[in-house]
Amino acid sequence: MNLPLTEPEYQSIRSLYKSTKDKRIATYLNIILLKHKLYPQIEIADILNIDENTVCTWVKKFESSLTITQYLTNLYVPYVGKLTYSLLGKVDNLIDTGTFSDTKLIISQINERFNVQYSVSGITKLVKRLGFTYKEKVELPSKLDNDQQLQFVKDYELIQDNLTDECAIFFMDAVHPQYNTHSVKAWLRKGKTSYILTNNGRNRLNINGLYNPHNQEVIVTYHKTINAQATVELFEKLKKQNPDKKNLFVFADNAKYYVSAVLKEYLSHNPIIKLIHLPTYSPNLNLIERLWKYTRREVINQVYYEKFKDFTKGIQTFFENIHQHKQQLSQFIGLKFRLFEFEKNPKTIFS
Numbered sequence: 646m647n648l649p650l651t652e653p654e655y656q657s658i659r660s661l662y663k664s665t666k667d668k669r670i671a672t673y674l675n676i677i678l679l680k681h682k683l684y685p686q687i688e689i690a691d692i693l694n695i696d697e698n699t700v701c702t703w704v705k706k707f708e709s710s711l712t713i714t715q716y717l718t719n720l721y722v723p724y725v726g727k728l729t730y731s732l733l734g735k736v737d738n739l740i741d742t743g744t745f746s747d748t749k750l751i752i753s754q755i756n757e758r759f760n761v762q763y764s765v766s767g768i769t770k771l772v773k774r775l776g777f778t779y780k781e782k783v784e785l786p787s788k789l790d791n792d793q794q795l796q797f798v799k800d801y802e803l804i805q806d807n808l809t810d811e812c813a814i815f816f817m818d819a820v821h822p823q824y825n826t827h828s829v830k831a832w833l834r835k836g837k838t839s840y841i842l843t844n845n846g847r848n849r850l851n852i853n854g855l856y857n858p859h860n861q862e863v864i865v866t867y868h869k870t871i872n873a874q875a876t877v878e879l880f881e882k883l884k885k886q887n888p889d890k891k892n893l894f895v896f897a898d899n900a901k902y903y904v905s906a907v908l909k910e911y912l913s914h915n916p917i918i919k920l921i922h923l924p925t926y927s928p929n930l931n932l933i934e935r936l937w938k939y940t941r942r943e944v945i946n947q948v949y950y951e952k953f954k955d956f957t958k959g960i961q962t963f964f965e966n967i968h969q970h971k972q973q974l975s976q977f978i979g980l981k982f983r984l985f986e987f988e989k990n991p992k993t994i995f996s
Contacts, residue, residue, distance in 0.1 A: 646710055650681045657734030658713060663776045664733075670717060676703050677716075727761050735759070737775050744782075748772070786926035791985060793924035798982055804894055808859075813890050815855040815864075815883065816933040817897040819871040822945055824848040824956045842949040850957055853879045855895065856933040858980055861971040862886075863936065865964050873907035880911070880918055894919045898931060929985075935978040943970075 650658065655678070662674040672693055679689045686704070690697040710716040728736060736755060745751050748768050756762050763771065805814065825844060851871050855864040864882055868875040883893060897903045899922050912920055923930050944963045950956035967974075 646707055646712070646716070648677070648680055648704070648708065649683070650677070653731060653734055655681060655734070656738045657731045660733045660737040660775060661713065663737075664774045673703050673717065676700055677707050680704055680707075727763070727767075728755075728759065732759050732761070733775075736771075740772060740775065740777055786928075789926045789985070790924055794927055794930060794982075794984055797924050797927070797930060798984065801896070801982075811890055812892040812894065813857055813862075813887060814859060814894045815857050815862075815896070816931050817853075817855050817876075817879070817895050817903070818931055818933045818937070819851065819853045819875075819900065819902075820937045820940075821849045821851055821871075822941065822960065824850070824950070824953045841947060844949075844951075848953045848956075850960060851875075852960075854933060854936070855879060855883055856936045856978075858932050858978060861967075861974045863964060863967045863974075867961070871902060873902045873905040873911075876902055876908055877911050880915065884915070884917065891917060892919060893917055894921060896921050896923060896931065898923050898928070899925055929983040932978055932980075932982075936974065939970075939974065939977050 646654070658674055658677055662671055662678060665671050665674070672695065675693060676689060679692065680686075680700075684692070686700045687697050690700045693700075707716050710718075736759075739754060739758075740751060743754075745754075748765055751772065752763050752765070752768050755768070808814065824847070851868045853866050853868060853871055853875050856862070864879065864886060866875065866879045866882060868878075880895075883895075887893060895918055897920060902908065903920070904922070908920075912918055928934050940960070940963065944959050948959065950959060
């Protein structure tokens with residue numbers, strides 16, 4: 646067999662690597678996968694924590710072998726099902742590049758392409774063994790500009806790396822939680838139906854907020870309507886609570902009230918606040934969005950409030966005692982941005 650691998654060979658070995666539970670087999674397969682990626686042998690040895698001579702030996706054995714089975718001679722090769730290793734790689738690629746909401750569609754494709762028949766339970770075990778799980782795709786704005794997002798992260802990191810004690814970073818956004826109960830999935834007793842009360846309220850609570858990801862400081866204001874004046878009030882509260890700061894970097898989206906003439910006029914007289922706008926269609930870059938998600942989880946979802954005033958009080962009490970959640974917020978929100986690379990199927994590159 647030759648290196649570098651062909652795409653079918655790569656997918657086949659990759660699938661075998663993902664499915665095996667034998668650490669030795671995983672190591673020997675990983676040697677070939679890394680070698681295919683043009684890693685130097687000394688780096689492969691360092692990555693896998695093995696001797697460089699071992700890497701050299703197994704690379705030579707691979708190149709002298711006619712099949713992957715021969716390469717793994719004298720090693721236990723786990724049963725992978727009805728498919729050969731080559732077909733297994735093709736099935737892995739089929740599922741990875743397609744969108745199958747029903748296992749019956751996968752069964753049909755495998756039968757049509759490879760003339761191999763699976764039951765529903767059999768295909769379920771196979772796709773799990775290949776490393777797939779049943780979940781929803783993440784919704785992604787079609788107009789999102791990946792290059793702008795990458796540039797924003799570079800600019801943000803430059804600001805962050807040069808912060809002094811006289812500076813602080815905040816993310817700003819408005820949220821409008823609706824007065825109603827939202828049921829979410831939870832571990833419940835099997836065979837027993839569980840209920841949660843709901844109401845027909847349509848009232849909303851309008852909150853304008855700021856979040857500091859470095860010390861978990863949260864500043865919120867409540868308004869009948871979120872507009873430029875509401876944002877001015879929030880900025881005044883920000884200054885009052887940070888009297889020792891000479892530069893307050895605030896990152897926000899492009900909502901009308903954040904780009905209005907009224908706000909620009911205010912900022913011209915308050916140069917301490919540096920308002921920086923996120924790229925358009927980029928909620929993934931606004932860390933305060935994760936704060937709102939945490940808030941919904943803690944005090945909105947699965948909690949029944951009989952009256953709107955109770956709902957309001959519950960949220961206000963939460964933010965009044967937000968300091969009690971500092972550790973949880975730090976872990977839940979983090980400091981890393983979620984970015985995406987664009988292919989036919991967008992994939993997260995880090996989060």
